[in-house]
Amino acid sequence: MVEDKTLDFLIRKKVIELHKSLLKSEGGGKMPTGVIEVDSKEFREILSKYKVVVADFWAEWCMPCRIVSPIIEKLARKYAGRAVFVKVNVDYNQDLAAENGILSIPTIIVYVNGREYERFIGAFPGLEKKLSLLIEQLSS
Template sequence: MALEITDATFDEVVLKSDKPVVVDFWAAWCGPCRMVGPIIEEVSAEYDGKAVVGKVDVDANQEFAAKYGVRNIPTVLVFKNGEIVNRQVGVSPKKVYTDAIDAVL
């Protein structure tokens, strides 16, 4: 299951991770986010142990959404060594997310 990431845990979970990290910025009221959610869960299961996969509820956690310029949701960011290496805005097929992770593994 994808981790729930908050503003309080973002630094530790995402920026200090020794593995690639996928972060799905979403909100409960967002229709496209509900389409991406199950894809992110599948990616989380497939990459368990190889990458960290998490979700940030932008309504409750706005600090890092603002810091990384997340203006539209869903936005999925891939981090490696604390730096953004990939950004997907909107709904994308699962392969787009897995290719982004594979590129940094």
């Protein structure tokens, strides 16, 4: 069991390192695509760098989070180049969860110019449509 947790930690650490190198190599204002799993430092960097950021605060054990995840991935593909999509695992980033007032998961927060614009809590019918309309409005 301990070995599984260690392996999981090392894999996550490597994924974060790869995302960081991707962000550095993309420079010049080009937006990263897809959904990026971030740590605290990278989260702050992305918020300061891009106009529209959609953050999915989640945990592996959370069933509603698993329902929301494909929606976030679909929207990330649809709005590539117009918004940056990040995932924040609240178990590994408790500081970010506390700073952002995350009391329930999944919580999706849309940031504009580094500030919270709107928040959606839970997996509910119509979430995809509401997020889509909001991103359309903010990124046009």
